[in-house]
Structures are given as structure tokens and as C-alpha cells.
Amino acid sequence: MISSFSIILENDVLYCSDENKYKAFEIVLFVEKLMNIFRWRLKNICLKSRKKKRERIIVEHIITNAGQNLFFCCVGHFSVGSKESFKMLKEFRDQVKSQYKDLSRLKFASGEPTFKQVINLITEYLKDKYLDPLEEEIIYDKVNNNNGRNEILYAGISAQGLPIISQLYDNNLLSNLEREKTFENIELFSSDLSAKLATISMNTQIRAKTKIKEIHLDDIINPENHNGKKVILFGNINGYSIDFIATGNFYKIKSVFKQLKAKMALDSAFKNEFSGDLRPFKHLSYYLDEVVKEFD
Numbered sequence: 001m002i003s004s005f006s007i008i009l010e011n012d013v014l015y016c017s018d019e020n021k022y023k024a025f026e027i028v029l030f031v032e033k034l035m036n037i038f039r040w041r042l043k044n045i046c047l048k049s050r051k052k053k054r055e056r057i058i059v060e061h062i063i064t065n066a067g068q069n070l071f072f073c074c075v076g077h078f079s080v081g082s083k084e085s086f087k088m089l090k091e092f093r094d095q096v097k098s099q100y101k102d103l104s105r106l107k108f109a110s111g112e113p114t115f116k117q118v119i120n121l122i123t124e125y126l127k128d129k130y131l132d133p134l135e136e137e138i139i140y141d142k143v144n145n146n147n148g149r150n151e152i153l154y155a156g157i158s159a160q161g162l163p164i165i166s167q168l169y170d171n172n173l174l175s176n177l178e179r180e181k182t183f184e185n186i187e188l189f190s191s192d193l194s195a196k197l198a199t200i201s202m203n204t205q206i207r208a209k210t211k212i213k214e215i216h217l218d219d220i221i222n223p224e225n226h227n228g229k230k231v232i233l234f235g236n237i238n239g240y241s242i243d244f245i246a247t248g249n250f251y252k253i254k255s256v257f258k259q260l261k262a263k264m265a266l267d268s269a270f271k272n273e274f275s276g277d278l279r280p281f282k283h284l285s286y287y288l289d290e291v292v293k294e295f296d
Helices: 019-036 084-099 103-109 115-136 171-177 183-208 250-264 279-295
Strands: 002-009 012-016 040-048 054-063 069-076 151-159 162-168 211-219 229-237 240-247
Touching (some): 002 019, 012 019, 019 183, 019 211, 069 084, 151 183, 183 211, 183 240, 229 250, 240 250
Antiparallel strands (some): 040 211, 151 162
């Protein structure tokens, strides 16, 4: 169930307990670029291999005193609602902090000959401690336990990393960049966001040989907004990427996303390889607008 632990500081993987999982942890670096747009904290990433096996990278994302992004990570077969996995990750962070008081200096500490030995002892202890609790854990989160509305913030379609349709449904997302909500800025923001999501998806397939399915994040700036929880869903129809950013109850959002994919998969626009002509795809925005209405 527990495959590997990792510590990532900014653009450097400082520690990885299993080198076979190194490329999986690189996905955190791809997603970290998205943090330049949103002031959100990464929580977990769901992956699906060609063998239809799902793994989840759970993340303790903190900002050091020096303003650096620091990620304590673990990859394994965790449920999206697992509380034991995050207890384990928090203990991982605390154990490392007990050994290295200033986390912003972990980059220098990682160069010490004993660094990997110390962290290995911690991760082996955590594997033994949490193996049974994780296997015996019962997940209760499949009910709609958020009091706010389910809301779509963004939806898009891309091919080969090129945006085809990018619809922003919450213009307040521009506030993070302190931009005016003009038509031009909205268009630029949507296209840039679509390109970044496409890059994450492509890099995951090329580097880690797996598909990214979900990214879960916490909005720490506006935590009152649907408990601050955001989710990005990724889908694929015949080589075309479908992206979705929403807030609210994850299970409801995922159900609607699957229905959207099923409807769109029947559309003839996806049967041919993308040639660069956007005209055959313009009508697809209808599907996205209908989903928004369903949430409303």
C-alpha cells in the first residue's frame, strides 16, 4: 500500500526512498508551476497506469520561513478520503523537523552523507506503524458533507498541448494575479491555464509513464469558500484532453465529470486528429455550459 516517501524543496527532489518512484514524484514539480497562478496548497494527486492501477501521491505542502515551497510526499494505494495517510505524512514532517530544525535549510542538509540514512530510518518506522491502520481504515467521506455549493470554476479542451476551448466560469480567479477582469485578460488567463494543465498531463505521461486523473488542493487564502477545497480533474477522449476545475463535494463533481466525458465521447469532433482548425470544435462549449447549468 505504501510505495515510497519523498521530500521536495522548490525544484529539487532531496530525498526519495525508492528510486523506481522518482519520476512519479517529479509530477509534484510539474504541478508546482501551477502554484504560480493560484495561492493554493497541494494536497494529493491521483495517477492511473496503463494496467488500470491507481496510485495517489499525498502531499504535506508547507511554506518555509524563507518563502520556499516544501513538499513531504508519499505515494501508494490510498483512498481520496484517507485520514490515516495524512496522519502518517504529518508525522513524517514532524520527525524530519525534529532532526533538522530549520526546514528551509534542508537543501544543505541533504548534501550530508548521513541525510538519507536518517530519513530512511524515519520512513521505515512509518511504514511499520501505519501499515495496519491504513489497511483497516474505513472511509466515510462519500457523502456530500460540504455546506456550500458545488461550483465549476474552469473547463477546457486541448490537443497536443494546444488550447481548443478554455472557459473561465469564475472571474475572481484573476484576483490572485491582481489583473483587471477585462475580456482580454480573461482570454489570456484561460489560455495560459489550459496550456499549463496540458503540460502537466503530457509531462506526466512522458516522464512517469502514467496518466494524471486528479489534483486536490486547499485554498488557504479563501478557506471559507467551500471549505477551501479545490479539485482539478483530467480526462482523455481519443487523444484530446478534457480539464475541469471545481469546488465543492468531490464525489458529486467527479460524477458530473464522468457524465460529461461520456456525452462528449459520442461527438464526431473527437474522431479525427486535431489539424489546428478550431471551427469543428466551437459547438463543444455547449456541453460545458450545460454542465454549469446543472451545478447551478
